[in-house]
Amino acid sequence: MTADTDRRGRSRILLLLHSHLPYVPASRQGLTLEETWLYQNLTECYLPLAMMLRELSASTTPFGVTVSLSPTLLSMTQNPGHIRGYRRYLDMLFRLLSAKTVMRDSDAAGARAHLERRVTEIRRRFDEIGGHIVDEWRSLARDPRITFITTCATHAILPAYRFSTSLVRLQVETGLRYFESALGFRPDGFWLPEMAYYEGLDSVLRKCGIRYTFLDTGGLYGAGLPPAHGCFQPYVTESELLLFPRDAELSGAIWSAREGYPGDFRYREFHYDYTWSLTESELAAENIGRMPAGLKLYRITGGDTPKQFYDPREAANAVTSHARDFIRRVSMRAASISEIAGITPLFTLPFDAELFGHWWYEGPEFLQSVIEAAAHSNIECVTPNFFTAEGTYSRLLPTESSWGRNGAFETWLNPECEPIYHRIADLYTRLIRTPSSGPMAKAQQCAFRELLLAQSSDWPFFIAWKTSADYGRLRLREHLDAAETILRGMEAGTINNAYLLERERRYPLFVGTPGKPPCESD
């Protein structure tokens, strides 16, 4: 490589891993399917990523990674009920690995042994940190190469609530306060749920003390003037909010199911869970219904051939070649951009963290390979702090946008989900008129919590994509009805304390966090 090509291919990567799951209550015994979303992600994603960051942190490798932690996820990982549930899940997984059907299947031996080793390693780490992954995140946050940020209290899609600035601020402030109580500091950055931005949101975020956020590509083009550097540099809004626009092309190389790396036939199959092969009596012995429990022993395989068992060595080879290919793509893209715009491009690559490890089992290894390879190339992995400290940026009036289908909130704001927003608006406008002190204070806080929980963007997502749609509808109805019940009691001057306690026991988050929301004019 000549000096000239070296300069042309120089670039920066801002890798952001947004970690979020909706709050799902912990069961006292047994396991619900929804609980296993958390437990599988702890096993496959959150703990492996934390272990990867720990290893990088212990090294002298120059790198930068930004991690967003949603308040609902933080809350579940701190809740003793979920910590106990996770231990039950791991025990169950080990027992399933020893089930007769699995043991008898000699072809599965290699994949089974691999999974057993992996889960053993994860459980050891979980025990080492005392079952508190939040402590591990707090510890990692001391490394300036790792930046932690947060998001809305319950991952609300904010453009839907623009009719009330105070409702938007309630989501943002509650999220920030909850993160601060868990991690011990207030973050500078903020992840917008579903990257959903509306004009004017920048000033609301700035009033909450937020210095930067992330924007989807569609938000760049709409203010009458084209962005000076495409999506390859940060911008600053009128309210002095720093914006990092997403590079959809490089992101797509990683997340796209069709063209992205995770679809390679050598990687572990996500959908086909070996639990389906277990007998009813084997499942009954574990007190679980027929559900995907995380016993994944197949590889993607591809084509119409029967599924083959997972081969970790082949998967490792795929990781190596894909990481190498990704570095090559970054360099080539950087060369094209620097030729056009004469800048060292920044590629902002935000992902749902769950892609790495949960959906794409080998994802954490891929990330580590990319980070380590970047350290030996002309690619610099940075965090937003690199830019907030650096100086002046082009102005941008970003327009309304989100990630997802067509980039304009369609997944979350669709005809089927319309009644949600009507009902939330109704409840909220009644709720803010109730007294926030005296005997009603506790009830008001509970009603706000129910309202916040109803605002999760996960429920309309489930409904729109018809994945767990019934659960999405169930949760929406549960929280909206609970808020209505509490509110009617307040309006009638009769508080059912037993009901409030029961709701708080089932959803023990934000207790004491959301008070009366700020005034509209604040």
Added chain:
Amino acid sequence: MAGADNSYFFVNFVGGHLLHAGWKFDSAQVETLMRTALRDPFGEPLLFLEVCETAPEGELHIETLPVHGRETQWHVFADERYAGKKIIFKLVCSRRDGALSPLAVSAPVRLPEADEQIAAMLQSEKDRRLYELTGAALRRGGPSGSRLSS
């Protein structure tokens, strides 16, 4: 509008082709409305949704739609006329003296641009090439006539 009373008025861009307005009046507003507004043969107040663009030169009227009875929501097709515009909705009633009286104003919603608006924005070769590299064109879903089926 929320905060001072028990009412609200929201507008959302729904499904990439609809503007969904929802509202609620508090009892005092309903009382005033029933006292001052013209009524239809069924005794319901005559309400209208005024759709306006908020442009730097001021508000530009786009259309006025009658809202019958005591509906609390209405849909407006966001066709090409809305592309790239920052829209506000006003809920107004027709008073007995014939004048239109405003009841509520929504927060603004900016709709995605049409392709020709983007093209007009990209004057230089550099901007056009950067736009292509962002892949933004592949991800856009703006209002357009062809997407409206009813």
